Amino acid sequence: MLTSRNTAPRPLSTTTAALAVAGLIGLTGLTACGGADADGSGKAEVVASFYPVAWLAREIGGNDATVRTLTKPGSEPHDLELTPRQIADVGKADFAVYVKGVQPAVDEAVAKHAKDKSLDAASVVKTLPPPAEGEEEHEGDQGHADVEYDPHVWLDPSRMATIATALGDRLGAADSAHASAYKERAQAVTAKLTALDQQFRDGLKTCKHKSIVTAHAAFGYLSERYGLQQVSIAGVDPTNEPSPKRLAELTGQIRSAGATTVFTETLVSPKIGQTLAREAGVKTAVLDPVEGVADGSSDNYLTIMQKNLGTLRPALECS
C-alpha cells in the first residue's frame, strides 16, 4: 500500500517524496468516491449486464471508463444469476447499463442498488409486445413474467443507434469531466450503427422469402425493422424446449412458408433446430442473436450483425 508509507518516520528522499505524492493522488482518488471514479483509477467504473450493452459501453467509454460485464463471456445470458459480490459491484459502480427483461437478477440489483445511476436500454426505444409464437407460458419462464415487451431491442441496429446516443449522454452526466469525449464516441458508434442499418435495408429489400425460423424469439425487432416474419422454436428464453406438438406445428409452418433454412444459435444447443430442419427437409445456418461473444474472439456487434446479414440473404433468396 502506497498510502501507508506516507506515515513512515523517515527523511524524505526523492523516492519517498514521489511515493508520498503517489499516495496523495491515491487518497484524492478515494475521497472522490461517489463521483465518477470509485476506484481511484481515474476512470469511471461501468457495469454492463451482458454483451450488446457492454460493447456499446466500451465503444463509448473508450479510455475514460472501465467496463465490467456481469455475464461470463460466451455464456447464455437469459436468467443469469448474480453472486453477492456482483450485486455489490452493481452498487459500487459509477454507472450501470442493462436491458430490463433479459435478466431479472440484474433488473433487481439495479433497482435496489443503482437506480439513479443506470440506463435501461429498452427504456429509450419503442418496444414491441412479446412474441405470440413459441411457448411463453412455459413453466420455466417465470423470469420474464413481469415484462410486457420483447427485450431483444439490440437486434435492430437503428434502435441500437438510439441507445448509443442515450448512453453517451447518460455517461456524460455521470462523469461530467469526460462528457464531451463520451458524446463524441457515441456519435461515432451511432454513425456505424446507422450505416449497418442501411446495409440491412438494402440487403433485405428484395427477397423471395420473408419468414425466418429462429431458435428463440430474439429477432422480433430485426424482423419488424426489415419486413421479415419470425417463427421461433422457443420463446423469448432459449432454454425453453418446445413440445412435440409445437415441433409438428413448426414443420407445417416451414413447409407452407417455403422457408429454406432453420436458424440455430451460437450459445444454445442446435439439436432441436437440426431435428426440425431434417423433419421439414431444409438446411440449417447460424443466426447469432449477439447475446454473448467468447473471450478472445475477434468478432464484435458490428461484424456479427454483418455475418447475420450474409446468412440471411441467401437463405431468404434476396437479390
Ligand SMILES: [Zn+2]
Ligand atoms: Zn434472447
